[in-house]
Amino acid sequence: MYFNSIDFAIFLPIVFLVYWFITQKNLKLQNALIVVASYVFYGWWDWRFLSLIVFSSLVDYSIGLALKKEEQQSKRKLLLWTSIGVNLGFLGFFKYYNFFADNFVSAFSFFGQPIQPNTLDIILPVGISFYTFQTLSYTIDVYKRKLEPTSNLISFLAFVSFFPQLVAGPIERATHLLPQFYKKRVFHYSLAVNGCRQILWGLFKKIVIADNCAEYANMIFNNSSDYSGSTLFMGALFFTFQIYGDFSGYSDIAIGTSRLFGFDLKQNFAFPYFSRDIAEFWRRWHISLSTWFRDYLYIPLGGSQGGTLMKVRNTFIIFLVSGFWHGANWTFIAWGFLNALYFLPLLLTNKNRKHTTSVVAQHNYLPNIKEFIHISFTFLLTVLAWVFFRANNLSHAFNYLKGIASKSIFSLPEVRPSYLILLIVFFICIEWMGRRSLFAIENLLIKKHFSVKLAFYIFLIVLMFLFYGKEQAFIYFQF
Template sequence: MFFNSFNYAIFLLIVFILYWFVFNKKLKIQNLFLLVCSYYFYSCWDRRFLILLIFSTLLDFFSGIMIERHNNKRKRRFWLLLSIIINLGFLGFFKYYNFFIQSFAELLSNLGIKPHIWTLQIILPVGISFYTFHGLSYVIDIYKKRIPVEKNFVDYALFVSFFALLVAGPIERATHLLPQLKKKRNFNYYQAVDGLRQILWGLFKKIVIADNCAHYVNIIFDSSDTLSGSELVTGAILFAFQIYGDFSGYSDIALGSSRLLGINLLKNFNYPYFSRDVAEFWRRWHISLSSWFKDYLYIPLGGSRGGTWMRIRNTFIIFLVSGFWHGANWTFIFWGGLNALFIMPSIILKTNRHNLDIVAQGKKLPSLKEFTSILLTFIIITFAWIFFRSENLHHAVSYISKIFNADLFTVPFIQDRRKLFRIIVVFILILFFLIIEWIGRENNYALEKLGNNWNFIIRWFFYSFIIFLIFMYMEIKGSPFIYFQF
């Protein structure tokens, strides 16, 4: 059940009505209803893996209780390690087993040994990377005595598996979400309307921007050996907008759906393509994952307290692990390392905290310096995205090497006029998207306050135009989101 499908729209409508008008009298029943809906939502992907989700939830729930119960440090550490090892063991098996086996076999082959490897046809459980991190942060926080243990299983299970965030985040914290689940929630009309607006903008990002870009990205990357440098650059730029529209669109729909139910999730994107340096980009891109790695890996490793060398080492570890988290392919690891290299000058020179404000705050346009910085940062990030999108490292290197040819500065050659027209339309839609994002960059999402001061007719004409574009490009079943594979 994709967020961008009619099935989800019907599901969300039914949940909304029952949640507010049938199960709203008692908080415990309301939470139980949401948990049942979340398990149904997950079982629509593959009901076999629902058992794995429930097992992981039970493991962390009881591990938390045992950690809280014991004062003995060895026993507390035992239950913490038990939870971490089992959770990462499941994640490693389903996500990385074949990768490690094949990589080991390739290493032996390079040494002249021809091994017989045994790979498995493993199906990756959707959302396992996300709900695993939910549980790990919970037990670690209890071990560190940052939060009290949750003794209500329904509330804890809902924290882990709430349908809006279950399959692709944001990666929530118990300190942020659990208190909301413990308090009675009253219907707020303005919050619900705001949630619908955010869902609308998320659908626009996914269906109108990401899916349109994806069509041409697939064509260009799949036939990169036969295309000119300018066409390959076009493909890289389109992928940059595809992955942003796809993932931030998902996040907007998740946050908007939650707001319809009176729940606020963590903000996951903050206009990353308006960043003035790479460090700022990573503060604005997939915020919940970046902050998770910062709190549970970077700081425990020593953070930046040990001088320049420790900052360099820990930054590389964070980015390499982040790349590996995204998938079992050397392209993701190289992508992570490449971003670490790009951010390294600001780490060494201690300028990584310079751009903390909103670009051109209170102004209509950026200065020439700001615009140049934004453009340069976008080029750097887009270059790294080539590795993220490529099938393997050979494909990525081949793709990049073909960009830097004499035909780089030629106009992309497209004989089919209809295809040329469609590509032009896609870039017009991207321009429209960027303008709206720029206007709304000081808000939580682009449409949050846009049009509040407009004439009623103009405002609804604008919304109707966005809805028209969504329905014009929408597929009945919906297309998968990129981050579902992670």
């Protein structure tokens, strides 16, 4: 069930009304409703995969209870590794089995020993990378005694399967989301309005920006050998805005929907394309995944505490694993490797934490010349890296970049849809004006008369109807 579908437009109001008007006085019923609604939401794609998420939930729930009773460290480690093995085992089988099988065959063929591939026709369960990391955070935190394990099965099932963020995040920590299922939730009109505002902006990002950019990005990437360097660069730009509008749009809808039900989810995007260096970009892009890898992989490996070689090693590990998390293709690993290379000069010069708190032009309307140059350069690096993310394979990516670097980069692009360029400019302006908020239109026009705000919201809705095209699946559903 897609957020931008008629199905969800019917599903959400029904769940909302039952949640607040029928089960409001009973917390257990509310949580049970969330579980049922979440399973319906997830089963809408393929009901067979419900058994997978239920099994994974029951494993981690049981291991959490066992960890509570067990004091012997060796047995606690065994329980932890059982959880890790089960969760990553499922993830590895469904997502990476064919990748490793194909590369195993290629390796033997390279050395003159051709063998028959033994691949399987495996369907990737939607959102498996997201809920796997979410359940793992629970077990790891319980193991580290940072979290008291729950004995409330319904609350735990609701935490794992919470439908707004189940399929594509944010990846919520058990320490943050799980306790919210224990507390009575009261409807707050102002929070609900704020949630609707964020849903509206998320839908605008997806329908108007991402889906329209997808049309031209797909056309150019799928026929890249036919276009000039300038057109190829336009294609990379379109994909850059497509993936941001698509993924951050999903997060906005998820967070806004959660707010309708009295839940608070963490911010997942913080205007990353306004970053002044690549380190700041990664603190603002897919924040829930970046911080997950930081806390559960980078820091346990030693983080930045060791010598230079250890810092470099850990940096490459974190980016390569992040790339591989996104998909079973060498292009994602190359994308992670390239971002590690981008990050390396900042790390070696101790400038990787230069921009950790304030947003660009914090107290000004516009960035100064230095900030503008830094933002532009960081954005350019990001655009080029996205080529690997979008390309079909490494050869396609390198040929695409080679095409961009050709003399034809100075020619006029063959593909330059003026309406889409204007929409992107409008989108950038709104994002820039709202960069100090949790999402772009949270406080935009907040002090203006109600009629002005209403006119703006209607304008966004009109744009969605005008530029609504073919229903596109969210990009991160495949991860």
